[in-house]
Amino acid sequence: MPTLLFDPEHFLIRWQGAPLGEERRAFIEALAMMGYRKSNASDQSKKILERIQSKREIKLFVSVTCPYCPQQVVNALKAAIDKPDLISLDIIDVQVNPEMADKYAAHGVPMTFANGTLIAQGAQTEELFMLSLERMEQQTFFIPESNADEVAADLVIVGGKTLVDILVTHALQYVKIFPGEEVFNIQCKDIFVIQTTRRRFKAKAILLATGAAYKRLGIPGEVRLSGRGVSYCSTCDGPLFKGKPEVGLAKKIGVELTLEGYIKHDLFHRTNIPGIYSAGDVEGGYKQIVTAAGQGSEAALAIFEDLINPYWKQKTA
Numbered sequence: 001m002p003t004l005l006f007d008p009e010h011f012l013i014r015w016q017g018a019p020l021g022e023e024r025r026a027f028i029e030a031l032a033m034m035g036y037r038k039s040n041a042s043d044q045s046k047k048i049l050e051r052i053q054s055k056r057e058i059k060l061f062v063s064v065t066c067p068y069c070p071q072q073v074v075n076a077l078k079a080a081i082d083k084p085d086l087i088s089l090d091i092i093d094v095q096v097n098p099e100m101a102d103k104y105a106a107h108g109v110p111m112t113f114a115n116g117t118l119i120a121q122g123a124q125t126e127e128l129f130m131l132s133l134e135r136m137e138q139q140t141f142f143i144p145e146s147n148a149d150e151v152a153a154d155l156v157i158v159g160g161k162t163l164v165d166i167l168v169t170h171a172l173q174y175v176k177i178f179p180g181e182e183v184f185n186i187q188c189k190d191i192f193v194i195q196t197t198r199r200r201f202k203a204k205a206i207l208l209a210t211g212a213a214y215k216r217l218g219i220p221g222e223v224r225l226s227g228r229g230v231s232y233c234s235t236c237d238g239p240l241f242k243g244k245p246e247v248g249l250a251k252k253i254g255v256e257l258t259l260e261g262y263i264k265h266d267l268f269h270r271t272n273i274p275g276i277y278s279a280g281d282v283e284g285g286y287k288q289i290v291t292a293a294g295q296g297s298e299a300a301l302a303i304f305e306d307l308i309n310p311y312w313k314q315k316t317a
């Protein structure tokens with residue numbers, strides 16, 4: 001079978017098949033990258049690649065008639081060019097090497113394997129490809145990392161974990177998400193200064209969506225068997241959630257609570273502190289994903305209106 005090796009003294013990149021049809025685009029990109037020995041991967045992709053510390057043998061199944069394959073080929077080329085010591089790449093045309101395609105059950109293209117494990121079906125964005133390669137399983141959304149020490153925003157949402165993959169992807173088109181940072185203090189001045197474990201945010205409004213935590217029984221094996229027979233559900237196990245909203249932060253900054261210990265709010269999800277709102281389980285009542293999302297949406301609309309037309313300024317005028 002026709003096989004191309006690309007600059008074998010520097011890279012472990014092999015193309016099994018002839019780069020014809022749709023594959024011509026990827027082939028031209030490959031030549032350009034080889035020429036410069038540089039991939040032009042994005043900064044975010046490079047950061048992910050830096051974290052990969054063990055070998056990855058990529059097998060990427062393609063076909064000359066597939067319009068999505070070139071994108072995935074270019075992603076894989078970038079990885080193999082930027083990290084030639086650890087990353088090798090085999091681009092395999094399924095029509096030229098059907099035995100290999102059968103062995104991997106690669107009956108749809110593009111299909112990407114690393115070290116024999118399926119890490120992606122279909123074409124991905126560059127960063128998602130790198131993340132899938134790092135984590136060795138298909139990733140469906142990518143949250144860019146940020147090194148900024150200070151971020152200015154109209155609104156900061158604290159919590160809000162219910163956003164599922166597709167919502168995260170959609171939200172990322174409009175906002176930045178900073179995962180894994182705990183908010184441990186908020187200063188209420190003309191503008192809110194929100195201190196997290198990694199940086200400071202300055203915002204005009206805050207939405208507290210810090211949720212509720214279930215009570216553990218504290219019996220042997222509970223943690224180990226959680227999700228394997230032991231489960232918690234706020235609706236079926238309502239009593240276990242009673243009095244367990246995450247209100248430590250709210251209390252610290254002077255947000256009023258109800259007698260049950262939830263955040264006190266009005267119909268617009270405004271708390272007693274102008275500019276601070278609440279939504280989700282932390283408000284009490286029904287605790288379901290759809291109700292939390294609905295409250296978040298109502299609060300977002302109220303915040304939008306209030307930032308344009310601050311009710312607290314009208315009151316004092």
Ligand SMILES: Cc1cc2nc3c(=O)[nH]c(=O)nc-3n(C[C@H](O)[C@H](O)[C@H](O)COP(=O)(O)OP(=O)(O)OC[C@H]3O[C@@H](n4cnc5c(N)ncnc54)[C@H](O)[C@@H]3O)c2cc1C
Pocket residue numbers: 158159160161162181182183184209210211212214231232233234235246249279280281282286287288289290292
């Ligand atoms: C085991 C289980 C099963 C469930 N099953 C269902 C179901 O099948 N269907 C359904 O509709 N609902 C279900 N629920 C309920 C549903 O998950 C909740 O109602 C919903 O997630 C509430 O959303 P939320 O955004 O208010 O809070 P959460 O989803 O709890 O998110 C709150 C987030 O805020 C973060 N946070 C808290 N404090 C801080 C801080 N200071 N700084 C930064 N972040 C902070 C927390 O870490 C958390 O990530 C279930 C709940 C549990 C526990």
